[in-house]
Amino acid sequence: MAARRPDPPPVLPWRGTTARHRSGWPEGYWRTAVWRGLRLRCPVCGKGRLFKTYFAMNDRCPCCGVGFAREHGQWVGSLDINTFVVAFILMIGAGFSPLWPLRVSLAVWCGAAVLVPLVTFRFSRGLWTAIVHLSGGVY
Secondary structure, three states: OOOOOOOOOOOOOOOOOOOOOOOOOOOOHHHHHHHHHHOOEOOOOOOOEOEOOOOOEOOEOOOOOOEOOOOOOOOHHHHHHHHHHHHHHHHHHHHHOOOOOHHHHHHHHHHHHHHHHHHHHHHHHHHHHHHHHHOOOOO
16 A cells, blocks of 8 residues: 655645646736725625724625734734825825915925825725735635
8 A cells, every 4th residue: 555645735825836736816816806905895705895984994894704804913014005105195296286385385285194194094904905815814
């Protein structure tokens, strides 16, 4: 009787394709997941909403039941995305803005520095949820 070879370790979805196993996600799935995240929908099913209020996320998807938060500090990545996007928008805006008097300029850019992060917060959180899902952290 031949010795039985041990089963290979489970295929993780973020591992690439090799001669012995195929990748876990269908081709182009990352676009679907990212689009769902930017639409503030569950990256797994695409039907459930990510947020119950403007700032509070659902703990689980109301449709498929997948849990969004996995560990403490998981959302630091969404803060990084939001900070980068806001800084980019404000730098482009300041670079191409007309020459206003100092008071007007301070009012516009200080107001934008407060309002733009509030507007982009949900979308950066949705994008980060999709990224976490694609890396195997949302299940």
